[in-house]
Amino acid sequence: MDKTDKPVKVYVAVSARFEPDGKIRPLSITWEDGREYRIDRILDVRRAASLKAGGAGIRYCVKIGRTETYLFLEDNRWFVERRV
Amino acid sequence: MASRGGDAQVERTIFHIDMNSFYASVECLHRPELRDKPVAVGGDVEKRRGIILAKNEHAKKFGIKTGEVIWQARQKCPELVVLPPRFDLYLRFSRMAREIYADYSDQIESFGIDEAWVDVTGTPKLAELGAEALAHEIRKRVKFELGVTVSVGVSFNKIFAKLGSDYKKPDAVTVFTRGNFREKIWPLPASELLYVGPATRRKLKSYGIETIGQLAQTPPETLRKWFGKWGLVLSSFANGLDTSPVARTGEEALIKSVGNSTTAPRDLTCDEDASIIFWMLAESVAERLREGGFMCRTVQITLRDNELFSFERQMKLPEPTFLASELHAAAMRLLRAHYNWRRPLRSVGIRGTDLVPATTPVQLSLFENPEKQIRRARLEQAMDEIRRRFGHYAIGRAGTYVDPTLTQINAKDEHTIHPVGYFKAV
Numbered sequence: 001m002d003k004t005d006k007p008v009k010v011y012v013a014v015s016a017r018f019e020p021d022g023k024i025r026p027l028s029i030t031w032e033d034g035r036e037y038r039i040d041r042i043l044d045v046r047r048a049a050s051l052k053a054g055g056a057g058i059r060y061c062v063k064i065g066r067t068e069t070y071l072f073l074e075d076n077r078w079f080v081e082r083r084v
Numbered sequence: 085m086a087s088r089g090g091d092a093q094v095e096r097t098i099f100h101i102d103m104n105s106f107y108a109s110v111e112c113l114h115r116p117e118l119r120d121k122p123v124a125v126g127g128d129v130e131k132r133r134g135i136i137l138a139k140n141e142h143a144k145k146f147g148i149k150t151g152e153v154i155w156q157a158r159q160k161c162p163e164l165v166v167l168p169p170r171f172d173l174y175l176r177f178s179r180m181a182r183e184i185y186a187d188y189s190d191q192i193e194s195f196g197i198d199e200a201w202v203d204v205t206g207t208p209k210l211a212e213l214g215a216e217a218l219a220h221e222i223r224k225r226v227k228f229e230l231g232v233t234v235s236v237g238v239s240f241n242k243i244f245a246k247l248g249s250d251y252k253k254p255d256a257v258t259v260f261t262r263g264n265f266r267e268k269i270w271p272l273p274a275s276e277l278l279y280v281g282p283a284t285r286r287k288l289k290s291y292g293i294e295t296i297g298q299l300a301q302t303p304p305e306t307l308r309k310w311f312g313k314w315g316l317v318l319s320s321f322a323n324g325l326d327t328s329p330v331a332r333t334g335e336e337a338l339i340k341s342v343g344n345s346t347t348a349p350r351d352l353t354c355d356e357d358a359s360i361i362f363w364m365l366a367e368s369v370a371e372r373l374r375e376g377g378f379m380c381r382t383v384q385i386t387l388r389d390n391e392l393f394s395f396e397r398q399m400k401l402p403e404p405t406f407l408a409s410e411l412h413a414a415a416m417r418l419l420r421a422h423y424n425w426r427r428p429l430r431s432v433g434i435r436g437t438d439l440v441p442a443t444t445p446v447q448l449s450l451f452e453n454p455e456k457q458i459r460r461a462r463l464e465q466a467m468d469e470i471r472r473r474f475g476h477y478a479i480g481r482a483g484t485y486v487d488p489t490l491t492q493i494n495a496k497d498e499h500t501i502h503p504v505g506y507f508k509a510v
């Protein structure tokens with residue numbers, strides 16, 4: 001909270017594809033300012049907690065361009081960890 | 085392998101997993117900015133009845149205890165952050181933990197919302213890793229996946245496993261074997277044993293028994309003379325002879341009773357006073373029973389007088405109910421039968437136990453107009469709806485407005501989730 005007053009947990013809009021086997025594959029993320037980022041690859045999927053943002057759910061490690069980032073599905077909301 | 089009566093018995097491996105400072109841990113996970121501060125989860129902060137439901141490690145250092153009144157806790161630690169409880173969130177974490185345990189065994193017995201026994205006897209993972217390493221694997225998984233810590237007790241019976249999860253915490257594993265339990269468990273105070281409460285502890289102390297070892301070495305016959313059958317149970321607990329199985333309980337068993345209690349805004353001095361508070365509590369319990377899809381078959385009341393002496397009385401209902409009017413009538417009957425107003429009452433509680441699904445067919449009373457019963461149910465459901473839409477105080481029973489100093493309570497928002505009884509679950 002010292003560097004910025006914005007919360008680390010950022011809920012984002014996500015477009016996703018529901019696969020026939022029940023898996024959910026996120027395709028793109030829309031950031032707070034409206035910019036949309038296409039997810040190029042999903043590197044890893046597992047249940048995990050986010051200590052940084054504060055929450056727990058299914059953690060997708062995704063590649064957007066050259067950046068790797070975590071995207072969390074918590075119940076039915078998606079969030080990412082803001083970089084501070 | 086232990087052998088008794090010629091039957092070779094497979095040695096059991098039982099885990100007791102305790103989610104440490106559960107409510108406070110879940111809150112601190114979700115509020116990173118509070119993690120370094122003393123934090124507690126408490127009932128209504130503004131009114132005098134609010135109590136501490138859970139606290140984090142920092143708050144513990146100030147000597148803050150679960151069950152104490154919030155203003156007392158604040159005296160010990162003025163900077164204490166007290167958060168309102170969010171039971172839906174805790175239930176979600178409880179469920180996620182259970183899903184992890186279910187990867188290792190299908191024999192899981194929940195004990196309240198934050199504790200469970202898991203019997204891993206004969207599972208492939210146990211053969212692969214051994215008990216201690218397996219316990220550590222579960223501990224690490226919960227920490228990684230849920231962001232909260234557990235302590236795991238490993239032993240050959242449920243009682244010692246439970247002791248183990250208390251022995252070292254948070255985020256730890258303790259193993260009690262047949263080889264080490266005398267050395268490790270026997271020096272512990274007898275009150276550490278499950279079901280040795282203050283009354284039993286006092287009585288044991290009066291006979292000079294203070295440790296689990298002393299209890300174990302007292303002849304069972306002597307204990308039976310002091311405590312009746314219960315004495316034999318205590319003896320078997322202390323000697324590691326408890327054989328009760330880990331019951332397969334479903335999630336629905338997490339909630340075994342629905343109850344509310346409250347410290348009244350002023351001390352109660354007569355049946356009429358108590359009736360008003362019982363109305364508020366009965367309405368809240370009834371509303372929550374309906375919400376959960378339950379009816380209760382037994383009603384229990386708790387009374388605590390102004391010298392803080394408290395006791396419980398209960399009665400079985402002729403038919404299961406989720407109606408406030410029937411809970412209230414039962415509570416008043418219990419009160420009249422068991423209390424003589426020698427001292428004013430400070431707090432009272434109602435609990436519906438022995439829950440059955442609300443879909444259970446009900447035998448309509450022979451002596452009462454069944455139409456009336458159905459109309460009462462409709463009336464109360466309509467009240468639920470009005471309160472859901474317009475707030476708790478939008479509608480109320482005329483009787484509860486007799487004394488406005490007593491009625492400023494919205495009992496329903498203070499949920500209480502009680503753990504499953506040890507023996508009932510077997």
